[in-house]
Amino acid sequence: MIEPTSTDKRKRGAKPSLDEARLRQQAIGVKLRQMFDDVVSEPVPDEFLDILRRADDKSTAGKD
Amino acid sequence: MSETETAPSAKRVTTEAEDKAFKRELVALIPHLRAFARTLAGDPASADDLAQDAMLKAWDARASYQMGTNMKAWTFMILRNQFYSERRRSWRQTQLDQEAAERTLVATDDPSSPLALDEMRLGLAMLPPEQREALILVGAGGFAYEEAAEICRCAVGTVKSRVSRARRALQGILDDGSYDRDGRSAGEAMTSIMADAERLSSPR
Numbered sequence: 001m002i003e004p005t006s007t008d009k010r011k012r013g014a015k016p017s018l019d020e021a022r023l024r025q026q027a028i029g030v031k032l033r034q035m036f037d038d039v040v041s042e043p044v045p046d047e048f049l050d051i052l053r054r055a056d057d058k059s060t061a062g063k064d
Numbered sequence: 065m066s067e068t069e070t071a072p073s074a075k076r077v078t079t080e081a082e083d084k085a086f087k088r089e090l091v092a093l094i095p096h097l098r099a100f101a102r103t104l105a106g107d108p109a110s111a112d113d114l115a116q117d118a119m120l121k122a123w124d125a126r127a128s129y130q131m132g133t134n135m136k137a138w139t140f141m142i143l144r145n146q147f148y149s150e151r152r153r154s155w156r157q158t159q160l161d162q163e164a165a166e167r168t169l170v171a172t173d174d175p176s177s178p179l180a181l182d183e184m185r186l187g188l189a190m191l192p193p194e195q196r197e198a199l200i201l202v203g204a205g206g207f208a209y210e211e212a213a214e215i216c217r218c219a220v221g222t223v224k225s226r227v228s229r230a231r232r233a234l235q236g237i238l239d240d241g242s243y244d245r246d247g248r249s250a251g252e253a254m255t256s257i258m259a260d261a262e263r264l265s266s267p268r
Contacts, residue, residue, distance in 0.1 A: 021235070028234055029203055031184045036204035039099035048094050051116055055123050056087060060080070 076127040086126045089135050094119060096205070100140055103188070103200045104147045114150075118143035134211065140201070141215045187237040191230055198226035199234070
């Protein structure tokens with residue numbers, strides 16, 4: 001009796017690896033968003049608002 | 065060279081109410097501008113400088129912004145332009161920036177964050193800039209391909225192919241360092257980055 005082991009294995013191996021690739025892509029996506037969101041959720045340094053307020057004051061003053 | 069910056073033709077005057085609404089929306093976008101800047105500039109300090117410059121530029125250009133359109137995409141475009149025009153001005157700094165970015169991505173890492181995230185940062189640092197940018201805009205920034213294309217001033221198809229190449233490359237890097245750039249294997253790049261990281265973090 002001849003068993004078609006090697007090709008069989010390879011075939012079986014090919015399919016899960018496709019799913020696995022998809023899963024890994026999803027994991028990459030999750031990590032990528034996490035990285036970005038980590039910075040988004042940091043408190044904004046006061047400097048930003050100060051700069052904007054100064055710019056706003058200047059433009060308001062320029063209007064009258 | 066920067067004639068466009070100094071000669072705003074037919075400048076519309078904004079009302080106080082418009083300014084107020086604009087400012088509110090702009091302030092809400094600051095965290096996102098900071099995050100995007102961090103992915104471009106690498107080290108947090110110059111990233112914040114970049115985000116602040118972009119914020120001011122957006123404020124100054126508020127008359128040309130149409131309320132109700134996508135302000136996030138608009139400000140990201142300003143930030144990106146700012147980044148690349150600064151780079152062009154000092155192209156010699158580009159190399160340094162890249163090295164600094166790779167080092168800082170490691171050096172500023174929160175030691176408590178999972179290793180997988182560190183690998184992710186290293187992997188991103190190894191991507192060609194245009195691929196990294198496209199992947200971040202679409203994969204993390206939540207932009208549609210069309211919006212990302214507008215931000216990067218390229219065709220939608222270009223963004224799509226950059227994103228998919230970036231995904232494949234990242235997966236290669238994260239899997240086994242098989243990704244190759246300019247004939248230098250990512251495995252090698254990773255090893256040298258890791259060596260730097262160890263050198264930086266080792267107690268003396």
